[in-house]
Amino acid sequence: xxxxxxxxxxxxxxxxxxxxxxxxxxxxxxxxxxxxxxxxxxxxxxxxxxxxxxxxxxxxxxxxxxxxxxxxxxxxxxxxxxxxxxxxxxxxxx
Amino acid sequence: xxxxxxxxxxxxxxxxxxxxxxxxxxxxxxxxxxxxxxxxxxxxxxxxxxxxxxxxxxxxxxxxxxxxxxxxxxxxxxxxxxxxxxxxxxxxxx
DNA sequence: TGAACATATGAACAGTTGAACATATGAGAA
DNA sequence: TTCTCATATGTTCAACTGTTCATATGTTCA
Numbered sequence: 001x002x003x004x005x006x007x008x009x010x011x012x013x014x015x016x017x018x019x020x021x022x023x024x025x026x027x028x029x030x031x032x033x034x035x036x037x038x039x040x041x042x043x044x045x046x047x048x049x050x051x052x053x054x055x056x057x058x059x060x061x062x063x064x065x066x067x068x069x070x071x072x073x074x075x076x077x078x079x080x081x082x083x084x085x086x087x088x089x090x091x092x093x094x
Numbered sequence: 095x096x097x098x099x100x101x102x103x104x105x106x107x108x109x110x111x112x113x114x115x116x117x118x119x120x121x122x123x124x125x126x127x128x129x130x131x132x133x134x135x136x137x138x139x140x141x142x143x144x145x146x147x148x149x150x151x152x153x154x155x156x157x158x159x160x161x162x163x164x165x166x167x168x169x170x171x172x173x174x175x176x177x178x179x180x181x182x183x184x185x186x187x188x
Numbered sequence: 189t190g191a192a193c194a195t196a197t198g199a200a201c202a203g204t205t206g207a208a209c210a211t212a213t214g215a216g217a218a
Numbered sequence: 219t220t221c222t223c224a225t226a227t228g229t230t231c232a233a234c235t236g237t238t239c240a241t242a243t244g245t246t247c248a
Contacts, residue, residue: 004181004184005112005115005116005119006112007184008109008112008115008177008180008181008184009109009110009111009112009115010110011180011183011184012106012109012110013106013110015102015103015106015109015110016103016104016106016107016109016110017103018099018100018102018103021099021102021103021106025099076186078179078182078183078186081179082176082179082180082183083102085172085175085176085179086102086106086176087098087102088172089153089170089172089176090098090101090102090105092170092172
């Protein structure tokens with residue numbers, strides 16, 4: 001059980017950065033390459049690439065190659081669900 | 095929308111620490127005072143009190159006074175829901 | 189093969205964070 | 219009021235994190 005607590009904390013740690021959340025929101029629109037993501041979140045390619053690696057390691061996004069480009073997309077429904085419930089929570093605060 | 099992204103990141107930041115998650119799990123068992131929580135998570139009173147303040151500020155726990163003691167409990171259903179979905183996610187990883 | 193493009197990686201630096209310690213506040217009992 | 223008990227707060231410090239810059243990797247096309 002203790003291991004799972006740490007894993008759980010690590011998962012939420014990934015959701016705890018606004019850049020990563022913005023990337024996830026961008027990907028809700030569908031599969032995108034790194035350049036398009038960079039443009040959408042207005043951050044340089046390197047920063048986005050670093051964050052995409054974090055997101056991939058925690059299985060929140062998946063990737064496939066298309067020629068020179070890498071196409072990222074959301075890994076599963078949990079991502080949107082967690083963001084949605086989080087939004088609900090902050091919306092209901094007094 | 096941008097403000098909400100920051101608020102959302104801040105919310106998940108609260109979930110991103112194993113001590114805080116353990117406190118939340120302890121509180122799933124019901125209302126508890128600070129001493130009992132400290133004992134349950136095996137951390138000193140000061141550390142727990144600091145974390146309880148963080149949890150309270152983000153509306154994840156609520157408090158009421160009972161004589162000298164402060165009784166903490168989970169604020170709403172979102173807390174358990176978010177932890178549950180997080181657990182589902184890490185359980186399904188390859 | 190070599191140039192051009194798309195993305196990844198490594199290092200360094202500033203900013204943030206959790207824990208520990210000491211101390212302060214507040215409530216009840218005497 | 220004064221003494222405890224229960225909890226909160228302020229400060230310090232080591233560890234961690236996100237961004238930037240520079241560079242490397244990998245793919246396509248000529």
